[in-house]
Amino acid sequence: MSISERTITAPSMALGQRGILSRFGPSNRAVFPWVLMAPTLIILFAIGIYPFLYSLYIASHNVILSKPYLPRIFVGLYQYQALIQDPEFWHALRKTLIFTVQAVFIEFWLGLGLALLFQRQLTGIAFMRVFILIPMILPPLVAALIWRYMFYPGAGLMTYYVGGITRALGFGEIPFLSDPTVAFQTLVFVDVWEWTPFMFLMLSAGLASIPRQPYEAAEIDGAGSWRVFWTITMPLLRPAILIAVIIRTMDAFRTYELIVIMTRGGPGNATTTLNVFLTKTGLEFFDASKAAALSLIMMMIIIVMSFVFIRVFRSKTEVAE
């Protein structure tokens, strides 16, 4: 590049930069917020919206990954219709809902009980608080593997000791993972073990944020602890409960590692939840379209459940206020 070229180019670049700044910079109030948000929006589109749209596309076609030679035919809503007519889907949905309701219900009340207990200034409470959180810190896969070996037939810690006790009492061994009903409840038990600490953590934070004044007023009025709990603690704790229950419901609804590692959906189909059914459809039978339709249905169910929770809690909170 010659000197003359440089002298001509530099001012024109400065002019160009100024032009860009005036078009996309802070002075342009309509565009500038979008410029700031652009990186986030691009990432959001790439990892959230695009896969969602692609799922819609796949679910409306006939894509089987192990048969790439088949033409991709548009089938409209056929995949959803096929799922709704599939008894396996309804079985898995029922199992998922029962699992979610049971697990979240127990975790909520246990977590609340622990949160109330740990509000008191007892000796060693700080140590116990850390101890209680350990199950939640473990990756779900590791937790599931630990429990699988705890329930290992004949040799696991639980089967050995609990089996020993029940044998001594004349009840025989407990088929923790072999009886359909017991296996299902075993999974609920492990989920409760792992996720009660989460409820405890969320509700502890909620309790800590409740002001002291209502309690002092209640004490002056001579209200009993039961009445204080139902009329002060619970209503003021509602926002924390709402968040904790929604997050846990969504998580429990999607539970996967625990079930696959411990029972793989068995015995029979006793613990086949929607996520197990989804994985089987998508990654074992490679029916991508049916799996995409199923995942979209699952997403809709979760959205509807969250919406219902929010409406119910909000209306109750408004009444309380």
Place this chain on the structure above:
Amino acid sequence: MNMVKLSAVTAAGLSLMLLALPAHAQTEAQKALAGKTVHFLAPSMPQFAALAKFFPEFEEKYGIKVVVDEVPFENYRQKSLVEMQQGTGTYDFFAVDVMWLAEYAAAGFLEPLMPYVKNADLTDADYDIDDFLPRVISGTGVFNDTLYTLPIGAGPVGTTFRADIAEKAGFKLPERFSPEFTTKYMYDAAKKVNNPESNMIGFANIPGRWFWGVTYLPYLFAYQTPETKGDEYVDKDWKITINNERTVASIDYFLSLKEFMPADSANWGIGEATAVYQAGNAFGTWNYQDFVKGFFEDSETQAKVAGKNVHLHTPAGPDGVIDPWFGAWSLGVSKDSKNKEAAWTFMQWVTSKDVQARATQYGAGPSRHSTYKSETLAKYQPWWPGVYDFMLKETNPDERVRVPEWAEISDVMGEEGNRVWIGEIDSKTAAANMEKRMTDAMRKGGYYIPGRSDLPKQQWRDLTYYDRLPSEWN
């Protein structure tokens, strides 16, 4: 004295020269591949661990580096299929289970191999493809008359029993393939020694729902009659035929073995049953021939049971029918590989007569005539030569029907069968449910579209198809 020294030095010198010389001279085309790296995707299984011991030798000889990615068996199909689908060529060659060949070959994921076999520049002169057992190589690697993969061991499933326990109980177990070993014999023998109070169960069965497609089939086949052979799952028009009295009887027999099992065993898989046997707490269990060494006969890791076992086939049914089970793993070059020639160079070397024979000392199974007859196999895995004739004449590569719908069919069998095991339904209901759900799977696969003419051929109805000389395939 000097003569002795001279002889010793000469002998040492000659030995060094011999060691320095390659077993087979490399061609110019093979030499040109030095410096390349090939990527191999394989499941974590004993036969691949055996092959891995030879990687350094290959790398030294050819200058081609082999990088292997091992994936747990349960994730392997998913991982390999996704990799092949994406077509990135990340992996140059894959391990292929016999059940997936048709799917992979039909989808165009694999490279036809015969042009490489016939290419003298890339294949060692003494490779001798006709040394492979015809039914093994064609059953494992041929689709639509074209060779796509090379076997690295193929074998039947069977049963393993403790000979010392039988002896103590006052009986001697029969020889392999003896007509005396029937379903009734197996049940009676297990009952004789079954003693849970002394931590000895008669037979460690595998009733977990995910395993029925492998562990129940020996009984489904055993309960056939010579007339119904070939129609175990489907008839000539691909209509499902499983709802019949033979299926019901086979499920009932499978269920009768529950008598020997602990209460908490409905989910037992291969791992649980094998662990109980390895601990010395079971008289018998299921096996797959390729796992025998690692699971039962490795004196270092299986000290409690090694050397005390008798390895039999699965029992014959009431009409003397035995299961023609065929299991195999093979190696196939990816269509998208950028190093196909280097991948082939490794594959032809590792499946050569010399390496295959030597690999048997580490637990690899045979697929060549020469390997079956090798001293190494006889020394390290003496239970193999006994299945040579079976693998030549009796085995059926389509024992599990090789269609893309098999995964679903197998899952249906497992789920319905396991429901019988836990007492949710009876065997008749299970057979009826199996038929209905398998029919749905086949219907979805388009098997019942009127006038469809491109349905797969049912090669199992005439097994001579698989008996062609390996070099005759395309």
